Amino acid sequence: MNNTSSLRLKQSIRSAFGNTSDFVYTEAFICGAKAEVCYLETLVDYDDTMNLIHAQMPRQPDGGADPMQDLASSYLTRVCGSPEEAVQSIRDGLLVLLPEDGTGCLIVSPVPIENSRSITEAQTENPIQSSLDSFNEDLTTNLSLIRKKVNTEDLVIRTYRLGSDVRRDAALIYVEGQADPKAVELARQCLDEGQSADVYDIQGLLGVLKQPRFCPFPTYVSSELPSTAMHHLMEGRIVIMMDQFPFSLSFPSIVSDFWNVKTDKNQPRLFTYLYRMIRIVSLIVAVSMPGLYVVLNSVNPELLRIQLAVSITNSREGVPYPVLIELILMLLVIEMVIEASIRLPKSIGPTITMIGGIILGQAVVQARLVSYFLIIVVAASTIAHFTLGTYMNTVSIRIYKYVVIVFSALYGILGLMTSIVLLCFYMGTMTTFEVPYLSLSVKRGKSE
Template identity: 45%
Template sequence: MQRINEQNLNALKKQLSGRLEKNSDFTCKNVVIGTEKFEAYFFETLVNFPATLSAIKESVTGRDNESLMNMFRPIEEDSIMLSGDWLSALLQGGIILLSMEGSVAVIEQERSDIFRPVSSPESENPLQSAFDAFTEDININIGLLRKKMVSDQLVIETRYTGSQSTKRLAVLYLEGVAQTKVIQSIREKLEQNKDRELTTVRDLLQILGHPKFAITPTYISSELPGEMVQNLKNGKVVILIDQFAFAFAFPAIITDLWSTTLDLNYPYLFQVFLRIIRAGGAILATTLPGMYVVLNSVNPELLRIQLAITVAKSREGVPYPTLIEVLLVMLLLEMIIEAAIRLPKNIGPTFTMIGGILLGQAIVQAKLVSNLLIIILVASAIANFVLAGYMNTIGIRMYKYVVVFVSSCFGIWGLEVSIIWIIVYFASMNTCSVPYLSLSVKGKSPDE
């Protein structure tokens, strides 16, 4: 523990009391540890002080004062008076001890009871995998990854961002597996924007310089440690944020639309089959609504006469143009999906299922939409949700509207152009110096 003179000690006490006196949970207590007297400064809402004090006393039992002084992590004098590291330590749950003799130290607290323990995943359903999930505490999350990946190649870099509210980040990657240009790109962005506030995932994307408007997500999010371990092995860089129960892997590539790392738990033939189903689902989810518009109102001559007559009869009595009919049902489906997500779990599935069935039956009987359209759009919605990751499904749901509008204007040519355009858009994307159409982000991959 480093000695400081009495003038600096009084200045430190004045800074502590003056800066934080408006906070009702900021506390100063006189404590005795061994034979030394200290003034302890901490936030009682962040610190389990009795448990921390008991652990300190137990660890120094039977030791002399010199051992007691050496057990604390010292704060340099310049750091105290100039950079304000003591304030950051307090806000992160640390305890500042001031000795009556003019010594100062900051110690880490014993674990507080304000953190949630490791539990089962809530938003993802792992199959043939461990049922543990990330929590809000970043140290626990790092420990979960360390437990699942026992390797000296795993590199963990801790960074802080924000000036008003400091947020702790952890950047993880496998040395020799992740590309150097990806790691360097993320490091540079974090360093350049270290003063920017980080409270949401969008803030993180802005710090890393990702595009504000993107049809497909440029990252992978998951609450499963096993998922992130496989992403690390695949050459991605994982970022953990303190007080976030999700981890984020960078960068996302085209194969992340239809493949998950947990597929590796299945036999190879099963894995290929599932990925083909997901890739086919992405194509059907995008093209089915536009194809219905094309074959109904713009290019019905593409159908055989018998099928064209059947499709025309399905719309008999519907007073709206095909485009309005499609948009009406698509918007209703979007609202049903969002209601299922937002409603409480005990009533959400029941309410949306009954409401969807009753609404669909009533709207068809009222001749507002055709039976065939209900079949097409429900099939499209089901195909949409076979994609890997909820964020990927949102991009497809959005792009369906573009396909429908272009198809209604230009027919089959518009449908083809919309598919070509999305491929060109993917080809133009470049995230963390990696093209989106890459098949792998490993440095040794031949396509890189």
């Protein structure tokens, strides 16, 4: 590198980080050789890095080889090829050395500042009789967890750097021989074509993967448990992980994810089938019970036995609203209670849940704003939501039940059945990486 190129390199670095307060541009001596050092002090432990560099330098007598040439041959460094590479390396948390003689530029792998949390127990999932470790925000750590769980030579990990302005690392993981080759090729093609797209969140990643923007059912399964990601890989799914995101995204999602929880396989088979049966019944209750309440109260009360019809009618005595308005208002209150309990700190969330579920429910019944039967229906439907396989599927059912309620209010029992049939038809049209959503297993020709 001549003096002109060296000067242009220094100007590029100073221009890129001129307004950055944590950027350090200083001088250092490495075995007597003077060099300029560039790094971000929020990402690089400078003292430990320099100690590591000096420890790797061979002990040369006076008049020995150039220290910078010795450093260039070390495993810690690589030669910089362009100003753009040097600037991006500094942003990535590397250290750039510029020798005083202007003969080259070296990029050094430094000792990073520890800014990631350690491996802890899962915060959003409750594993039963399973490993308790969970993913964190460091992609390398997450990949090492998967390596330990899936100890096979067929495990394939391909890393990508997405974004042009804001760079973000992502990893495509699958088990060769288990994953569908067509799905793998489609995912790789999407990631290759979308490497210039800035990905700030999961919606951006789904855009790169060409997933539908407005879909009531997620096309992926998210989990913070390495054991769940391991099961997904071994059953033929593709797992995508992003740096600074402590969850794995498993593609594709299928209908059995509503009742199939992977950690159930750590228990006796009979217990697993019992849990799945409970979740299937809960799915039916969560979808149909609110709509059925509207049908039996306002459209088709003749479907009830006379004693039950009279009991329901007496419970609504004095309620000033129609059944549909009564149900919608109560469901919206429950939705607000759920969101409040999720967003608030854990020390306050249970208190809000108790106030909303007990005190508020009792108050509205005594005030004759809703009926006793409606409280039972809403409570049963809400509990049924949270027995499903994943939180994402829970939200899907929470959304679609309002469609069922509207159809039931308009057309009675016929509308209830029609809305469920339309739900099945819509699921039948969904595919993710050419895998139908109504598949019971990702492996072709197999089911669980």
